[in-house]
Amino acid sequence: MNPTKSEKIEDILEGLTESQRRAVCHGEGPLLVLAGAGSGKTRVIIRRIAYLLAQGVDPYTIVAVTFTNKAATEMQRRVEALVGEGVDVSTFHAFCCKTLRREISVMNRDPGFSIYDRRDSVRAVRRVVKDNDLDTKTHKPREMLNRISNLKNKVVGPEAWAEEAVSVNDRALATVYKGYEEELEANNALDFDDLLLKTILLFREHPEVLQKYQDRFEHVLIDEYQDTNLPQHLIAQALQGKHHNITAVGDPDQMIYGWRGARLDNMLEFEHDFPGSTIVKLERNYRSTGNILRAASVCISHNLRRHDKQLWTDREDGPQVQITQHDNAYREADFVAETVEELIEQGTDPGQIAVFYRTKYQSAPLEQAFGSRALQHQVVDSVGFFDRKEVKDLRAYLQVLVNPDDDEACLRIINKPKRGIGKRSQEKLLRYARKTGDSILRAAGHAAEIESLGPRAVRAVTAFHELMEEIAGFEYETIEGLIEKIVEETEYLEACDDEDRRDAAETLSNLMGYAGQYDEHHPDGDLLGFLEQAALVSDVDGWNAGASAVPFMTLHSAKGLEFDVVFLTGVEDHLLPHARALDDDDSRHELDAVEEERRLLHVGMTRARKQLYLTHCRERFSQGRKQSVEPSRFLDELPEDCVQRQSRRSFKRAGSASGFRDEMDRAIAAKRKARSRSHRKAGSAGQKQEKKKEKPKTPEGVLNPGQRVNHHMYGEGEVIEAELDGNMQRVRILFDTEGEVQMVLPKGKTFS
DNA sequence: TAAACCGTTGTTTTT
DNA sequence: CAACGGTTTA
Numbered sequence: 111m112n113p114t115k116s117e118k119i120e121d122i123l124e125g126l127t128e129s130q131r132r133a134v135c136h137g138e139g140p141l142l143v144l145a146g147a148g149s150g151k152t153r154v155i156i157r158r159i160a161y162l163l164a165q166g167v168d169p170y171t172i173v174a175v176t177f178t179n180k181a182a183t184e185m186q187r188r189v190e191a192l193v194g195e196g197v198d199v200s201t202f203h204a205f206c207c208k209t210l211r212r213e214i215s216v217m218n219r220d221p222g223f224s225i226y227d228r229r230d231s232v233r234a235v236r237r238v239v240k241d242n243d244l245d246t247k248t249h250k251p252r253e254m255l256n257r258i259s260n261l262k263n264k265v266v267g268p269e270a271w272a273e274e275a276v277s278v279n280d281r282a283l284a285t286v287y288k289g290y291e292e293e294l295e296a297n298n299a300l301d302f303d304d305l306l307l308k309t310i311l312l313f314r315e316h317p318e319v320l321q322k323y324q325d326r327f328e329h330v331l332i333d334e335y336q337d338t339n340l341p342q343h344l345i346a347q348a349l350q351g352k353h354h355n356i357t358a359v360g361d362p363d364q365m366i367y368g369w370r371g372a373r374l375d376n377m378l379e380f381e382h383d384f385p386g387s388t389i390v391k392l393e394r395n396y397r398s399t400g401n402i403l404r405a406a407s408v409c410i411s412h413n414l415r416r417h418d419k420q421l422w423t424d425r426e427d428g429p430q431v432q433i434t435q436h437d438n439a440y441r442e443a444d445f446v447a448e449t450v451e452e453l454i455e456q457g458t459d460p461g462q463i464a465v466f467y468r469t470k471y472q473s474a475p476l477e478q479a480f481g482s483r484a485l486q487h488q489v490v491d492s493v494g495f496f497d498r499k500e501v502k503d504l505r506a507y508l509q510v511l512v513n514p515d516d517d518e519a520c521l522r523i524i525n526k527p528k529r530g531i532g533k534r535s536q537e538k539l540l541r542y543a544r545k546t547g548d549s550i551l552r553a554a555g556h557a558a559e560i561e562s563l564g565p566r567a568v569r570a571v572t573a574f575h576e577l578m579e580e581i582a583g584f585e586y587e588t589i590e591g592l593i594e595k596i597v598e599e600t601e602y603l604e605a606c607d608d609e610d611r612r613d614a615a616e617t618l619s620n621l622m623g624y625a626g627q628y629d630e631h632h633p634d635g636d637l638l639g640f641l642e643q644a645a646l647v648s649d650v651d652g653w654n655a656g657a658s659a660v661p662f663m664t665l666h667s668a669k670g671l672e673f674d675v676v677f678l679t680g681v682e683d684h685l686l687p688h689a690r691a692l693d694d695d696d697s698r699h700e701l702d703a704v705e706e707e708r709r710l711l712h713v714g715m716t717r718a719r720k721q722l723y724l725t726h727c728r729e730r731f732s733q734g735r736k737q738s739v740e741p742s743r744f745l746d747e748l749p750e751d752c753v754q755r756q757s758r759r760s761f762k763r764a765g766s767a768s769g770f771r772d773e774m775d776r777a778i779a780a781k782r783k784a785r786s787r788s789h790r791k792a793g794s795a796g797q798k799q800e801k802k803k804e805k806p807k808t809p810e811g812v813l814n815p816g817q818r819v820n821h822h823m824y825g826e827g828e829v830i831e832a833e834l835d836g837n838m839q840r841v842r843i844l845f846d847t848e849g850e851v852q853m854v855l856p857k858g859k860t861f862s
Numbered sequence: 863t864a865a866a867c868c869g870t871t872g873t874t875t876t877t
Numbered sequence: 878c879a880a881c882g883g884t885t886t887a
Binding site for chain 1: 863864865872873874875876877
């Protein structure tokens with residue numbers, strides 16, 4: 111057509127192999143790309159979108175789906191860089207959310223719906239269980255929600271389940287399921303599963319709506335197809351129903367969300383579900399060195415339920431995979447920090463090193479070890495941030511503004527900060543609201559008419575209602591500004607304990623910062639959009655990949671990423687594979703569960719380009735007790751020629767009960783020393799400390815505000831703030847030349 | 863009847 | 878080790 115077109119297409123195909131090209135240039139009809147780890151699958155999707163656009167396809171007719179928002183923005187950015195125009199890329203949940211906001215009114219639901227996270231859902235289920243006079247001990251809300259979620263993932267609604275339920279337990283579940291759905295509807299809320307499910311129902315019950323989308327989407331592209339569940343598969347199927355141009359990319363060996371309903375069958379039966387499909391296999395790995403790739407391939411080859419696939423590389427062998435054993439998690443963390451320090455000194459960019467673990471709580475010792483060496487790191491855990499109580503409180507205020515029917519949110523904030531509306535009054539309010547069919551907020555407006563409320567409660571509830579009216583009337587330019595106003599108006603911070611206030615203030619200022627970013631990037635965004643984004647974040651979304659800091663993340667979050675150097679910690683039985691995968695009381699088969707854990711390890715290993723470290727401990731604290739642990743059974747399966755095994759255990763000195771000296775020992779010793787010193791100095795001060803509530807503001811003899819320090823990297827500076835946090839002290843130091851730095855040190859440790 | 867207190871519980875991974 | 882639920886206190 112025009113002269114730049116063929117140039118563009120040449121650019122787009124540049125550097126691609128034959129099979130990658132076949133996928134990128136595929137014409138009409140369904141396409142399945144079976145792409146092994148590191149075989150360039152994301153690249154293939156991006157180039158394929160770019161290729162379609164270069165062919166003159168209207169971006170509006172393309173829908174692309176990724177696993178996380180982060181991957182979505184990244185994909186959009188990279189397509190734009192190639193072709194100069196982007197397409198809309200989102201996650202399944204975000205896509206469904208957008209669609210429902212537009213269309214849900216045909217199902218007689220309000221488009222301003224709230225999105226409930228797991229915690230909100232558990233609370234709702236608990237209320238339903240109680241309302242039905244069921245015992246929360248025998249009918250645990252968490253478990254019931256899990257079962258409900260599983261049913262939703264199988265597209266089994268409450269009515270269908272009620273027909274199937276025979277046993278007492280199952281019938282109770284049917285009751286709760288139905289009640290939970292009613293509760294959601296009354297609150298005008300959808301849970302995560304509903305975003306998918308209601309979209310399916312929308313398409314099923316309103317063919318005219320479905321047709322609109324089928325007409326529109328000439329091309330449907332989906333990444334990480336191995337982790338899609340049944341509802342997602344059905345949505346994909348529905349969307350491609352007219353043009354049949356679906357591209358699904360994935361790797362069955364990287365399916366790690368089976369517990370969330372991911373179905374390998376979506377890929378394995380792709381040809382059946384999408385007649386006339388083409389399959390392209392990508393088996394060449396461009397990412398990892400030979401040793402890493404071979405070790406990972408051998409690892410995954412131990413899975414029985416698997417189609418054989420041989421990944422190959424022509425890259426050099428590189429260093430062997432290092433497997434090290436340590437005494438405990440602190441020494442393990444110390445080893446990681448020490449090695450990272452060496453790597454950085456040798457010129458490795460900290461952002462090209464990553465630390466993975468199976469469970470989030472494993473991050474604590476690592477943070478400590480990195481903090482004490484002043485190594486820049488970031489714990490990738492956005493969801494954790496949005497789970498903080500201050501953040502959830504403020505979000506609930508905003509949520510009630512947007513959706514006054516949301517009783518869950520309203521109950522959360524009705525007495526936060528404390529304003530004299532206790533449990534009893536809340537119950538009365540709730541009962542009244544149920545009776546009249548009003549929301550809690552509306553009921554609060556008629557507090558005086560509720561006979562059971564005493565005069566004091568009536569005053570408190572009315573005051574709350576007036577406060578909410580006031581907030582609803584706020585004029586605001588930015589969401590950041592709105593949050594600030596709410597914090598002021600509610601005197602939220604003033605009501606916090608002295609001890610918590612600093613933390614709360616910091617959390618809220620982070621929230622405002624986040625809101626500020628939203629304001630900036632979404633000039634015409636609204637509160638609804640902000641809340642939606644906050645509700646649908648994934649952990650990695652908050653990771654600043656450009657920062658020169660070592661990311662710490664779970665193996666699940668690591669999917670789709672790659673780094674030069676990878677540390678995989680806690681490779682122990684009961685952690686990886688996790689204990690929950692080893693006991694078979696679950697409905698899922700034990701073998702399946704263990705194989706999923708093996709895939710998880712495989713995902714972690716294949717993230718590494720050049721160097722891979724697998725670490726495990728002899729002992730680990732779990733449930734507050736020290737327990738001896740065994741190396742992961744998976745480690746035995748690795749081929750000896752690719753790995754180097756090493757014990758990094760400390761030897762106990764003869765005659766000494768505490769032979770090895772690690773950070774903990776040193777910290778304890780320093781603390782003892784400090785205490786005895788303060789005993790001498792302040793006489794009874796030490797005894798006071800033994801009493802219940804006398805938390806010392808700053809640790810004795812360690813770092814105190816005002817103190818001058820000298821750090822081996824940052825030089826001289828002054829301590830601004832120091833506070834104890836469990837076994838660590840968090841300090842803020844203003845360095846003379848380097849500016850303000852926050853770090854976490856083991857209790858009792860100074861660095862000069 | 864609100865709020866502080868205490869014991870028990872259950873602890874993977876996440877859109 | 879936290880969050881929740883029940884119990885005591887004021």
